[in-house]
Amino acid sequence: MKRLRRLGVLIALVVVAAGCTGEAGGGAGERKTGAILPAYGDSLIEASIGNVSSLIPNITSDSASHEVGDLMYNGLVTLDRDLNVVGELAKSWKLAKDCLTLDFQLNPTVRWHDGKPMTADDVVFTWETTVNPKTPSPYKSDFQDVERVEAAGPHDVRVVYKRPYAKALLSWALPILPRHLLESYVKAGKIKEAPQNWTAPVGTGPYRFKEMKSGEKIVVVANPEYFKGRPNISRVVYRIIPSQATIFLEVKAKGVDVAGLTALQYKRQTEYPAFEKAYNKYRYPGAGYTYFGFNLKDPRFADRRVRLAFAHAINKQGLLDGVVLGLGRPATGSFRPGTWADNPAVKGIPYDLKRAQTLLAEAGWKRSDGGLLEKDGKPFTFELLTNQGNDERKKIAEIIQASLRELGVTVEIRILEWAAFLKEHIKKRQFDAIVLGWGTGADPDQYVVWHSSQMGPDDLNHISYSNPEVDALLEAGRSSCHQAERVRFYHRLHQVLADDQPVIFLYWRDALPVVSNRIFGIDPGPAGIKWNFTDWFVPKHLQRYTAG
Amino acid sequence: MLAYALRRLLLALPLLLGITFVSFVVIHLAPGDPSELQSGDLSMQHSAQAYKQMREEYGLDKSLPVQYWNWLSRLVRLDFGRSFAPDGRPVLAKIGERLPITLLLNVVEMLIIVSLAVPIGVLSATRQYSTFDKITTMFVFIGFATPDFWLALLLMILFGVRLDWLPVSGLRSLNWEYLSFWRQQWDFLGHLALPILVATFGGLAGFSRYMRQSMLEVIRQDYIQSARAKGLAERVVVGKHALRNALLPIVTILGLSLPGLIGGSVIVEWIFAIPGMGQLMVQAAFERDYPVLMGNLVIVSTLTLTANLAADIAYSLVDPRIRVGRRRR
Numbered sequence: 001m002k003r004l005r006r007l008g009v010l011i012a013l014v015v016v017a018a019g020c021t022g023e024a025g026g027g028a029g030e031r032k033t034g035a036i037l038p039a040y041g042d043s044l045i046e047a048s049i050g051n052v053s054s055l056i057p058n059i060t061s062d063s064a065s066h067e068v069g070d071l072m073y074n075g076l077v078t079l080d081r082d083l084n085v086v087g088e089l090a091k092s093w094k095l096a097k098d099c100l101t102l103d104f105q106l107n108p109t110v111r112w113h114d115g116k117p118m119t120a121d122d123v124v125f126t127w128e129t130t131v132n133p134k135t136p137s138p139y140k141s142d143f144q145d146v147e148r149v150e151a152a153g154p155h156d157v158r159v160v161y162k163r164p165y166a167k168a169l170l171s172w173a174l175p176i177l178p179r180h181l182l183e184s185y186v187k188a189g190k191i192k193e194a195p196q197n198w199t200a201p202v203g204t205g206p207y208r209f210k211e212m213k214s215g216e217k218i219v220v221v222a223n224p225e226y227f228k229g230r231p232n233i234s235r236v237v238y239r240i241i242p243s244q245a246t247i248f249l250e251v252k253a254k255g256v257d258v259a260g261l262t263a264l265q266y267k268r269q270t271e272y273p274a275f276e277k278a279y280n281k282y283r284y285p286g287a288g289y290t291y292f293g294f295n296l297k298d299p300r301f302a303d304r305r306v307r308l309a310f311a312h313a314i315n316k317q318g319l320l321d322g323v324v325l326g327l328g329r330p331a332t333g334s335f336r337p338g339t340w341a342d343n344p345a346v347k348g349i350p351y352d353l354k355r356a357q358t359l360l361a362e363a364g365w366k367r368s369d370g371g372l373l374e375k376d377g378k379p380f381t382f383e384l385l386t387n388q389g390n391d392e393r394k395k396i397a398e399i400i401q402a403s404l405r406e407l408g409v410t411v412e413i414r415i416l417e418w419a420a421f422l423k424e425h426i427k428k429r430q431f432d433a434i435v436l437g438w439g440t441g442a443d444p445d446q447y448v449v450w451h452s453s454q455m456g457p458d459d460l461n462h463i464s465y466s467n468p469e470v471d472a473l474l475e476a477g478r479s480s481c482h483q484a485e486r487v488r489f490y491h492r493l494h495q496v497l498a499d500d501q502p503v504i505f506l507y508w509r510d511a512l513p514v515v516s517n518r519i520f521g522i523d524p525g526p527a528g529i530k531w532n533f534t535d536w537f538v539p540k541h542l543q544r545y546t547a548g
Numbered sequence: 549m550l551a552y553a554l555r556r557l558l559l560a561l562p563l564l565l566g567i568t569f570v571s572f573v574v575i576h577l578a579p580g581d582p583s584e585l586q587s588g589d590l591s592m593q594h595s596a597q598a599y600k601q602m603r604e605e606y607g608l609d610k611s612l613p614v615q616y617w618n619w620l621s622r623l624v625r626l627d628f629g630r631s632f633a634p635d636g637r638p639v640l641a642k643i644g645e646r647l648p649i650t651l652l653l654n655v656v657e658m659l660i661i662v663s664l665a666v667p668i669g670v671l672s673a674t675r676q677y678s679t680f681d682k683i684t685t686m687f688v689f690i691g692f693a694t695p696d697f698w699l700a701l702l703l704m705i706l707f708g709v710r711l712d713w714l715p716v717s718g719l720r721s722l723n724w725e726y727l728s729f730w731r732q733q734w735d736f737l738g739h740l741a742l743p744i745l746v747a748t749f750g751g752l753a754g755f756s757r758y759m760r761q762s763m764l765e766v767i768r769q770d771y772i773q774s775a776r777a778k779g780l781a782e783r784v785v786v787g788k789h790a791l792r793n794a795l796l797p798i799v800t801i802l803g804l805s806l807p808g809l810i811g812g813s814v815i816v817e818w819i820f821a822i823p824g825m826g827q828l829m830v831q832a833a834f835e836r837d838y839p840v841l842m843g844n845l846v847i848v849s850t851l852t853l854t855a856n857l858a859a860d861i862a863y864s865l866v867d868p869r870i871r872v873g874r875r876r877r
Contacts, residue, residue, distance in 0.1 A: 215823030419580025
C-alpha cells in the first residue's frame with residue numbers, strides 16, 4: 001500500500017516538472033537534475049488572513065478553521081484531484097439504485113489520535129451531533145433528508161434517506177468526531193465548551209494538534225500512526241496574519257512557505273529572479289464567481305431585454321483584465337468551469353454595443369436630447385450597491401458605471417459596510433442592483449440560490465428570481481443521486497440561465513498561491529493544490545527547519 | 549479625605565451604569581447582528597433555520613431592555629458571558645489572553661515616549677528657535693504627518709526584507725521553543741522592535757510638543773526670573789524650578805492616557821500580526837460580538853473612572869490650593 005503511494009508521488013512529480021515551465025518558472029531546472037526522493041521532516045509555514053474560530057470544523061463555516069481541520073480530521077469520503085468522490089475513512093460504499101440507502105464499509109485499522117479505534121458508532125454519533133438542535137452546525141440541511149443512521153456492524157454504517165438526496169454521498173465528507181470524548185458535551189448542548197473545540201482536538205487525520213496561540217498561530221505535527229501512512233512534512237505551522245500586505249512581505253522575507261497572493265502581487269510584484277528562485281507560483285480556477293445582480297422586482301430589470309442589453313454593454317474580458325489583471329476567466333454561468341456540471345457548449349454574451357442599444361430600444365427605452373436613456377419621460381438611473389473592503393468589487397462597480405454610461409444609463413455607486421449591507425439592503429431587498437459573489441461547493445446543486453421558493457427574507461434568492469423551467473431543473477437535479485442523470489439537468493440549467501441572465505455572470509477569479517520551492521510533490525488540479533498535502537515533501541538536503 | 553473618596557466612589561457607580569446602558573443601546577443600533585453574519589455570510593451551506601437557532605441561542609430574539617437586564621444581572625456576578633463570535637469562548641478568557649501583550653507594548657512605548665519627549669521638549673523650549681528646536685520641530689511634524697501603516701510597511705521592507713535584520717511580523721520565531729532562555733528573550737525583543745518604533749514615532753511628536761509648550765510657559769514666569777536674579781545656575785533654574793512645574797500638565801495627560809494602555813493600537817497590531825486588544829476589538833466590532841465589546845467597555849470605563857478618581861485624590865494631596873479649597877467647604 002505504502003509503496004503504491006510513493007509511486008503516486010513520483011508520477012505526480014513528473015507532472016509538476018512538466019507543468020513547471022509555464023507558470024512556475026524558477027525551480028524547474030533544478031528539478032530535472034538528479035533524483036529527488038521523498039523524505040520525512042521539515043516544517044511548513046502557511047499564512048492566513050482569517051482567524052480560526054473552532055477546532056471542530058463541523059460547527060463553523062470559516063475557511064481557516066476548515067483548512068486546519070482538514071489536517072486533523074477525516075470524512076468517510078473525500079475529493080480527489082479532479083473533484084471525484086473517493087473513499088477516506090470508508091473503504092467502499094454502495095448507493096442503492098433508488099438512492100434511499102447508502103452503505104459504508106469503514107477501514108477497520110483507523111484509530112483516533114488518543115489511540116482508541118474509530119468505529120461505525122462514531123459515524124452515528126457524528127450524525128447525531130450534527131442534527132442535534134442544540135449543536136450550532138451550519139451543515140444541518142445536508143442531513144434533513146436522512147431518516148436514520150445505524151451501525152450495522154463495528155465497521156459497517158447504513159444511512160437511510162427519506163427521499164433521494166443528490167448530495168448524499170458528498171455530505172459524508174463531513175469530519176467524523178469521536179463519541180468517547182464529545183458525547184457528554186453534545187448531549188448538554190455545550191459542544192463549544194468541550195476541550196476538543198479549543199485546546200485538545202482529537203481526530204483521525206494525518207496531523208495531531210500540538211498547540212494554539214489564539215490569533216497568532218496553530219501548530220500541528222505529523223501523526224505517525226495515520227492509517228494512510230505518516231505524512232512527509234513533520235510539522236505544519238498555521239500563522240494568522242490579518243494584513244495581506246504583511247503576508248506578502250513575510251513571503252518575500254521567506255518567513256512563510258504557502259500563501260495566497262493578490263492578482264497585483266502575483267503579476268507585477270513577484271516577477272524578479274530572487275523571488276522566482278525561492279517560490280513556485282500556481283494558478284488554478286477558484287471556486288467563486290462574481291456577478292452583477294438586479295432586483296428583479298423592479299420592472300425595469302424584470303425585462304429580460306434590459307438585462308441582456310447590459311450584458312452586451314459590458315466587456316467582460318476588459319473587466320477581467322482591469323480588475324484582476326486577467327487572472328481569471330469570463331463566466332458563462334454559475335457552474336465551476338471544468339467540473340462535470342459545467343456545460344462547455346454555453347457561449348458567453350459578446351461585447352456588442354449596437355445590439356445593446358437595439359435591445360433597449362425594443363424595450364421602449366429611447367435616447368433623449370441630452371443623451372440620457374428615457375422611458376415615459378423618466379431617465380434610466382439606478383443605484384449599484386456593493387460591500388466595503390473588497391477592492392475588486394469596487395473597481396467592477398466603476399467599470400459597470402462607465403460601460404452603462406455609453407448607453408445613456410446613469411449608475412450611482414454606493415459602498416456599504418458588510419453587516420449593514422446584508423441587513424438593511426440584501427435581506428430587506430432594498431436595492432436596485434448589486435455587485436456580489438457566490439462561492440460554489442463541490443456539488444453543483446444551487447437550489448437555494450435560484451429556486452423561486454427561496455425568496456424569504458433569510459433565504460438566498462436575493463434577486464427574487466422566478467422561472468418555472470429553472471425551478472423544475474433544480475428540483476430534478478437535487479432529487480437524483482446519479483451523476484449521469486444529473487449532468488443533463490445541469491447542462492440544460494446552465495443554458496437557461498445564460499439565455500435569461502437573471503444576473504450578469506462576470507468572472508471566475510483564479511486562486512493564486514505561492515509555495516516555497518523546497519517543497520515537492522505538488523500536483524495542482526481542479527481541486528486546488530492542497531488535496532494531496534500528505535504527499536508533499538522536502539528533500540533531505542533542502543530541509544530548513546530541522547529542530548523538533 | 550476618606551469621606552471624599554467614598555463619596556466619589558459611590559457617585560461613580562451610577563455613572564458606570566449609565567455608560568454601560570448608553571453603550572449597550574448604541575452598539576445594538578448598528579445594523580446587523582452576529583447570528584446574521586454567521587448564518588448569512590452568503591455561502592450556500594447556510595439556512596434560515598440555522599439563523600433562527602442562533603438568534604435564540606444568543607438571546608437576540610428578546611427585546612433590548614430584557615437583553616440589557618440579562619447582561620447586567622450576569623455582570624454583577626462578574627460573569628461577562630461568552631463571545632458571540634463563532635468560537636463562543638468566555639469573554640474574560642478572550643480578553644485575558646490578548647491583554648498582556650498589548651499592555652506590554654503600550655507600557656514600553658509610553659516609557660520610551662516620556663523619557664525621550666521630556667528632554668526634547670525642555671531643550672527645544674530653553675533654546676527656542678535654535679537649530680535644535682527647528683530640527684525637532686520638523687521631526688515632530690513629520691511624525692504627526694506620517695501614517696502608521698505606511699511607516700510600518702517601509703520599515704518592514706527595509707529591516708525585514710532588504711537587510712534581513714529583524715523579523716517582519718509576529719511575536720516569536722517559529723523555532724522559539726527550541727531556543728535557550730536568553731535567545732528566546734532576544735528573539736522576542738527583536739519581534740517587538742519595529743512595532744514599538746512605529747508606535748513611538750507618532751506618540752513622541754505629540755508629547756514633546758506638549759512638553760515644549762508647558763516649559764515655555766513656565767520659564768516666562770516671575771519666579772523663574774527671581775531664581776535667575778538670585779544667581780542660581782541655569783541648570784538648577786531649568787532642572788529644578790522650571791521642570792517640576794512644567795511637568796504637572798504632562799502628568800495629567802499621562803493619567804488620562806492610562807485607560808488607553810489597554811486599548812491597543814489597532815493599526816500597529818494589524819500590520820505586525822500581533823494578537824492584542826486592538827485586533828480583538830476591531831474584529832468584535834465587525835462581527836457584532838456584543839459581549840466582547842461590552843466586556844472591554846466595562847473594563848475601560850472602570851479604569852477611566854478609577855484613574856480620574858485617583859488623579860483627583862493625588863491632586864488634592866499634591867496641590868495645596870485644591871486641598872485648601874476642600875477644607876473651606
